Amino acid sequence: MIERTSRVRGVFCAALGLLLSLMSILMLMLMSLSCAAPAQRGAVDPLEDSSRQRAMIDGIAAALAGPMKLRTPEQALLVGFEELYAPLTPAERDFMEAIRALPGGDPARGVETDLDWVRIQDQRVRSVDGEQTMSLQLLPRHVWQAYQAMSEAMKMDLGRSLVIGSGYRSPANQLFIFVSYMPYHGYSVAETLPHVSVPGASDHNRPERQGIDFVSQDGVDLRYSDAPAFEALDEYRWLVENAARFGFANDEPGGVSPWHWHFSGEREQAVEEPTLSPGTRLSHDLCVAKACPSRLGLRFRALISHEIHAPGSAGVLQRPASPKRRIER
Numbered sequence: 001m002i003e004r005t006s007r008v009r010g011v012f013c014a015a016l017g018l019l020l021s022l023m024s025i026l027m028l029m030l031m032s033l034s035c036a037a038p039a040q041r042g043a044v045d046p047l048e049d050s051s052r053q054r055a056m057i058d059g060i061a062a063a064l065a066g067p068m069k070l071r072t073p074e075q076a077l078l079v080g081f082e083e084l085y086a087p088l089t090p091a092e093r094d095f096m097e098a099i100r101a102l103p104g105g106d107p108a109r110g111v112e113t114d115l116d117w118v119r120i121q122d123q124r125v126r127s128v129d130g131e132q133t134m135s136l137q138l139l140p141r142h143v144w145q146a147y148q149a150m151s152e153a154m155k156m157d158l159g160r161s162l163v164i165g166s167g168y169r170s171p172a173n174q175l176f177i178f179v180s181y182m183p184y185h186g187y188s189v190a191e192t193l194p195h196v197s198v199p200g201a202s203d204h205n206r207p208e209r210q211g212i213d214f215v216s217q218d219g220v221d222l223r224y225s226d227a228p229a230f231e232a233l234d235e236y237r238w239l240v241e242n243a244a245r246f247g248f249a250n251d252e253p254g255g256v257s258p259w260h261w262h263f264s265g266e267r268e269q270a271v272e273e274p275t276l277s278p279g280t281r282l283s284h285d286l287c288v289a290k291a292c293p294s295r296l297g298l299r300f301r302a303l304i305s306h307e308i309h310a311p312g313s314a315g316v317l318q319r320p321a322s323p324k325r326r327i328e329r
């Protein structure tokens, strides 16, 4: 009887041990699943094309538009990533971070708050739609001074100049523009990239080669959508022939965004001036291959160094009438 009782106890203990082992294994499996959950949330694929992701992009654009409108133009241009992300869910933040980390961008680049910024206000243009004041723009002081010198020279030659449609914007502002434009380009990263740079890739995010989008005093081209119209301007032809003397360059002459120039800081010498009689003004007609070798060299270098850069207007985005054609650099 005693022997039978001890056998029953042995079987019971073995069963209990097995049960405890199974429970331990089950606990370990549950723990590993719970640890893996955050990693799965972070594994966002911005190249995914799904209705769920399209809905997320719409949600992000809607969540950010309101707060961006409430900021002053200067605050919007200098917005940081954490500030931008404040209204977003963790999953939406992950998506934004995935866009920020796309190849070609510069995820480590933040907003430049310590530079000597010049606040450019009250620029006016008179277009077919009437007179309007451009939104506030920011430029590093040395770039502003170079622009002013170039602007004065252009006025001397043409009697008019170009205004600054877009100067510095933070990488976070760039990201806001990128995501806001994705719905116009099939919610596709690949289709949006030719129109908008990823954060850190745009000259507008990089004060060391500060990008400027020019607009004529007649409002060409306020929408950055009509490259031929801008290229037809005397102001554009003047830039092609003279901007290098003031340290400005366009990497894509004849490209999709003739209004976009950047400050290289390398100023080319004027080669014609000593040969001209007093009072003669420079014009592109005087610039021939023999007289302007350095300028032609610049243009040739530009032709072989095609770069897709990005975005356009100020801090608060306005939906373009023809979004497919619009180039934001």
Ligand SMILES: [Zn+2]
Pocket (backbone or CB within 6 Å): 166, 204, 211, 212, 213, 259, 260, 261, 310, 311, 312, 328, 329
């Ligand atoms: Zn630009």
